[in-house]
Amino acid sequence: MNTTHTDCIIIGAGLSGIGAACHLSRKNPDKTYVILEARAELGGTWSLFKYPGIRSDSDMYTFGYSFKTWEDQKTFADGPSILKYLNEAADEYQVRDHIRYQQSAVSYNFDTKEKLWTVTTVNSSTAEQTVYTCQFIFSCSGYYNYSKGYTPKFKDQSHFEGQIIHPQQWPDKLAVANKKVVVIGSGATAVTIVPELATEGAQVVMLQRSPTYIAALPNKDKIADRLKHLFPKKIAYRLIRYKNIFYSIIFFNLCKLFPEAMKNFIINGAKKGLGDFPVDPHFIPNYNPWEQRFCIAPNGDFFRAIRKGKATVVTDHIDRFLPNGILLKSGETLAADIIITATGLNLVAFGGVKIQLDSKPFDVSKSFVYKGLMLSDLPNFFIFVGYTNASWTLKSDLTSEYISRVLKYLDKHNYKAVEAKVIETDLKPVPLLNLNSGYINRSANMLPSQGNKAPWRIYQNYVLDYKMLRLDSVKDKRLKFF
């Protein structure tokens, strides 16, 4: 077994891990680091998913990094463009040489006396084990299982004679022209795939149990174009980023303050895009806007496919699969050559790694999240979890900025470790994620909690987080430095 030591180990070479490495090289260039990546390529989500039309649901001015401008004309980017952007960032900050591919972290152990983490990895192709040591772990492993998406068990699924495909395992070449395709699901993936398959000539039915809020947004931002014209590109990027952060906070809060009015506003928008197709029941969700993640239809592509009769939506429940389609609870049958199960992801916390403290299992579910980026009682361990109501990157960037300040503080005062401690006697646990999504509910017991008050509370608000992570002092009576 080989052992290598660096100051920091970043787990995962996705958007968060690459971003964390760029931030380290910008703000803490004296720190040595490696990135341990389970797969054979960087990009995480953006190199894994290959379904047609794969794209961001967030605008790229906030989904992009704070330190790297987004120069494409499109506001919502396709998967390959995001991957290109991540590769460029990796090159610009010489991150690539630090990545160790096919190194799947399986266990972490923190030795309190030595103030040292030991990370054990397994090579995903040779099964060889390697041991790494470091002072700090940055857990950038995303939130879902990479090997398999979530598909519920459908009755008589094996009777279906066509192809069943989960979007996480999209086949290399799938010919859909003139095929009857049923897409099961109503989340962002289904809303992306449906218009794409319709464009490729398939007859598409989106089969949903219940509707989701979908809003058409222009894929070209006129104000952004104007700002790009008027200002140097870094300033323009920053201005557009703040504009979009401001818009999304306003929109989110309007949804929370005036749910009925916002519900009507969004449904009326759908009505306009759909032409004669009925919004009721297919586009009237039984929850308020932003209680679940919101879906975007860039340039109204999803509504256009329906309006033009190239795709349709059925709201019903599956009774069972048939050899040539799906029998619904209503008694209706949907004919299908291909069934796409856009039914979600399997949530995995911290890359599925076994975490130990002084060689004893550390129970993550008993810990509280400090400022959304550390776990109580677990020293020198930072987690990267983005926003659920805004771009992931806004929070992962702030997380890096905060860590940079903590590392500097430790060095300045000759400390080696930092640990968050709950000192409040009345702190109440609150579920970590406040979105009522299927995959979050299925896995709630694997996650740490947030608390009912700051700094244990996660507000999902960039402005509050900016103050807490970039402006407030690092020193806090809940942090033990040693």
Ligand SMILES: Cc1cc2nc3c(=O)[nH]c(=O)nc-3n(C[C@H](O)[C@H](O)[C@H](O)COP(=O)(O)OP(=O)(O)OC[C@H]3O[C@@H](n4cnc5c(N)ncnc54)[C@H](O)[C@@H]3O)c2cc1C
């Ligand atoms: C289809 C899709 C579209 C999305 N669109 C948006 C969007 O528009 N806006 C938004 O804000 N969010 C979106 N998200 C959420 C998205 O996942 C995040 O925005 C972002 O890509 C997360 O980056 P990450 O690096 O934290 O995680 P990931 O992209 O999941 O990358 C994690 C990396 O860690 C590696 N890893 C995991 N476990 C281990 C281990 N044990 N050892 C070593 N390596 C490990 C993985 O192989 C992977 O490379 C989307 C998610 C999906 C699935």
